[in-house]
Amino acid sequence: MSTAALPIPVDVPSGLVEAVRSFPSEKIVAHCGKRWSVSPFDVYSDCPQCGARVKLRSFTGGAEIEDVFDALFEWMNQPGVDELVRQRREAIAKDAD
Numbered sequence: 431m432s433t434a435a436l437p438i439p440v441d442v443p444s445g446l447v448e449a450v451r452s453f454p455s456e457k458i459v460a461h462c463g464k465r466w467s468v469s470p471f472d473v474y475s476d477c478p479q480c481g482a483r484v485k486l487r488s489f490t491g492g493a494e495i496e497d498v499f500d501a502l503f504e505w506m507n508q509p510g511v512d513e514l515v516r517q518r519r520e521a522i523a524k525d526a527d
């Protein structure tokens with residue numbers, strides 16, 4: 431867990447928070463006239479029809495919303511933050527009641 435550093439000041443674009451909040455929990459992939467569902471974070475998926483590997487994320491140019499999630503997941507992978515995440519998720523779940 432990093433402790434000493436201050437947060438990097440950043441302008442959070444309007445819409446980002448809502449975009450994260452409403453992010454779908456599945457992604458529909460289409461190939462060969464077939465459509466199937468994958469995790470929205472999958473980088474590749476194999477077409478069930480022809481077996482082709484379909485690339486699902488671009489990794490070029492500007493950051494995509496998936497990169498925001500990846501940064502959050504990376505943050506959550508730090509040792510010692512599990513309890514912080516658990517507490518905050520619990521508080522948010524209570525607020526939603």
Ligand SMILES: [Zn+2]
Nearest residue numbers: 461462477480
């Ligand atoms: Zn295919």
